[in-house]
Amino acid sequence: MRRWLAVFLTLVVLLLSAGGCGESSYRPGFDDNTRTESQPVTTKINVQGASGLQVHFIDVGQGDAILVIAPGGSAMLVDGGESECGQTVVDYLHSRGIKKLTVLVATHPHADHIGGLTAVLNNFPVDRIYMPEIANDSEQISDLRNVIRQQGLQVQVAQAGGKLPLPGVDALFLAPDHQDHENPNDASAVIRLKYKNTSFLLTGDASEHSEDEMLDNGMNLDIDVLKVGHHGSHSSTSQEFVEAASPQYAVIMCGIGNAYGHPHWEALETLSEAGTKIYRTDLAGNIVMKSDGESIKVISGGDSHTAVAKGNNQLIDTGTTYYIGNRNSYKFHRPDCSALPSDKNRVIFKSREEAIKNKYDPCQRCLP
Numbered sequence: 001m002r003r004w005l006a007v008f009l010t011l012v013v014l015l016l017s018a019g020g021c022g023e024s025s026y027r028p029g030f031d032d033n034t035r036t037e038s039q040p041v042t043t044k045i046n047v048q049g050a051s052g053l054q055v056h057f058i059d060v061g062q063g064d065a066i067l068v069i070a071p072g073g074s075a076m077l078v079d080g081g082e083s084e085c086g087q088t089v090v091d092y093l094h095s096r097g098i099k100k101l102t103v104l105v106a107t108h109p110h111a112d113h114i115g116g117l118t119a120v121l122n123n124f125p126v127d128r129i130y131m132p133e134i135a136n137d138s139e140q141i142s143d144l145r146n147v148i149r150q151q152g153l154q155v156q157v158a159q160a161g162g163k164l165p166l167p168g169v170d171a172l173f174l175a176p177d178h179q180d181h182e183n184p185n186d187a188s189a190v191i192r193l194k195y196k197n198t199s200f201l202l203t204g205d206a207s208e209h210s211e212d213e214m215l216d217n218g219m220n221l222d223i224d225v226l227k228v229g230h231h232g233s234h235s236s237t238s239q240e241f242v243e244a245a246s247p248q249y250a251v252i253m254c255g256i257g258n259a260y261g262h263p264h265w266e267a268l269e270t271l272s273e274a275g276t277k278i279y280r281t282d283l284a285g286n287i288v289m290k291s292d293g294e295s296i297k298v299i300s301g302g303d304s305h306t307a308v309a310k311g312n313n314q315l316i317d318t319g320t321t322y323y324i325g326n327r328n329s330y331k332f333h334r335p336d337c338s339a340l341p342s343d344k345n346r347v348i349f350k351s352r353e354e355a356i357k358n359k360y361d362p363c364q365r366c367l368p
């Protein structure tokens, strides 16, 4: 009986959290404008004449939505999450005082990236929209193409070497270098943002194949912040790529308890071994980074630190605290435990209390 209750509660938690754009994806205190659940979203950042570069990784659960505010206030949105996240993205942009988008980029035609862009286009004037040229006939892409047509916009092709017109920032496409990729993820528009001595790489769902192409093409990959490819899947984030990028920070955008098991262990390990500090939207909610041109300030709800193990059990800092439950045994572990369940049996808890509330027992080995 107790077990059935636990299964039920776990399902409720997963249903509430995996969607990503419901109330439950909200985590208080993610920003410098500390607020509580009952307070409305407010902003202290005046976009007009904004100083420095801001990159906002908006928590849309399992999907990407990234708002870039250039020095001076021009705004670029890269992806907009699933369709049901459209309103979340629209609200977020309003809360930041965004009146229009200078640039909109749809990295590739998958629902978790373009679904919400229809709502964005219905709510904000857009100067320029970029997409890679790849055949796709999903419902989301036809909705998006319809609204683009209604707005009288011309889609510009996202292609390696192309410059993005975002005043105050050097913004360049590093991929795709050709337009006939079989896997839409590999057609992902990859953007390098450079502001004075700081730089960001936004990779969409680019996999190792695309990473290799960028390396082969001699692209300048050396950056400070990496938006990790494909939600932390093991199909991205090769060691060679991470070595070339040598990021100080990495951001993984994925949903709590997502069905793909993202982020995968291999990607976390590769980044951790490179000494990169990892931030995750599933654990931290919205993540905001601000660059003054010399250094980057991270504003995130997941600022508590814990350790995750490399293969040899050496502890390393991931910048977040979480616990891994085993759906079969109802044990929960520290992320560095040597007896972790396989990816498909994992359930993530943000706190010890959450695990216990769901009737999971602490592992006797790692004593979480």
Ligand SMILES: [Zn+2]
Binding pocket: 063, 064, 110, 112, 113, 205, 230, 231
């Ligand atoms: Zn994706």
Ligand SMILES: [Zn+2]
Binding pocket: 108, 110, 184, 185, 205
């Ligand atoms: Zn994709």
